[in-house]
Amino acid sequence: DIQMTQSPSSLSASVGDRVTITCRASQSIRNYLNWFQQKPGKAPKLLIYGISSLQSGVPSRFSGSGSGTDFTLTISSLQPEDFATYYCQQSYMTPYTFGQGTNLELK
Amino acid sequence: QVQLQESGPGLMKPSETLSLTCTVSGGSISSYYWSWIRQPPGKGLEWIGYLYYSGSTNYNPSLKSRVTISVDTSKNQFSLKLSSVTAADTAVYYCARGPVTVLQGQPFDYWGQGTLVTVSS
Numbered sequence: 151d152i153q154m155t156q157s158p159s160s161l162s163a164s165v166g167d168r169v170t171i172t173c174r175a176s177q178s179i180r181n182y183l184n185w186f187q188q189k190p191g192k193a194p195k196l197l198i199y200g201i202s203s204l205q206s207g208v209p210s211r212f213s214g215s216g217s218g219t220d221f222t223l224t225i226s227s228l229q230p231e232d233f234a235t236y237y238c239q240q241s242y243m244t245p246y247t248f249g250q251g252t253n254l255e256l257k
Numbered sequence: 258q259v260q261l262q263e264s265g266p267g268l269m270k271p272s273e274t275l276s277l278t279c280t281v282s283g284g285s286i287s288s289y290y291w292s293w294i295r296q297p298p299g300k301g302l303e304w305i306g307y308l309y310y311s312g313s314t315n316y317n318p319s320l321k322s323r324v325t326i327s328v329d330t331s332k333n334q335f336s337l338k339l340s341s342v343t344a345a346d347t348a349v350y351y352c353a354r355g356p357v358t359v360l361q362g363q364p365f366d367y368w369g370q371g372t373l374v375t376v377s378s
Contacts, residue, residue, distance in 0.1 A: 184364040193351055193368035200361025241356045241363040245317040246304040
């Protein structure tokens with residue numbers, strides 16, 4: 151299985167901060183990398199697909215980058231509604247796998 | 258707007274077979290892949306398997322011996338069966354559209370709200 155490792159596992163930040171979450175795959179996954187946001191009691195929501203394509207309706211403060219095995223999710227200016235858990239996920243090979251999650255908390 | 262809704266029992270006993278249905282509305286089940294994904298309380302996400310509308314399937318090897326995913330195109334529904342459940346199968350079960358092969362990255366783009374299944378004697 152392809153292992154997805156996110157860092158950090160948790161992060162404290164303030165409204166207006168710029169935040170970066172990293173995701174590393176255990177082997178190259180080309181551009182089959184997606185990011186999800188999950189709030190408590192809710193289903194994950196697709197934010198970014200194919201490393202850097204913004205899902206419809208997602209604010210432009212979210213961006214993704216990377217290649218091969220190393221990827222990042224950046225939130226340029228944190229808003230109150232952005233405090234949530236973020237997951238990366240690979241669709242390069244089954245079984246599809248997710249990172250362990252990054253819990254973004256209000257400082 | 259595509260919407261997905263899971264349905265099924267919330268409480269089960271060990272050794273029983275879990276059975277969930279996902280009803281798709283606002284769009285056809287045809288021409289897409291459909292997945293089940295689960296999340297134990299307080300933990301991360303685990304992909305269980307997918308089904309193509311034509312009926313072909315792919316399962317996570319960690320669950321393959323116990324999982325069956327099937328489709329009823331006439332009802333725009335797909336279903337999950339997981340046999341011989343234990344407490345380790347306690348989780349929120351989500352149905353989702355995907356992998357969406359027409360999108361780069363082939364993501365899961367629409368999700369149901371999730372249903373908690375608790376396995377307890």
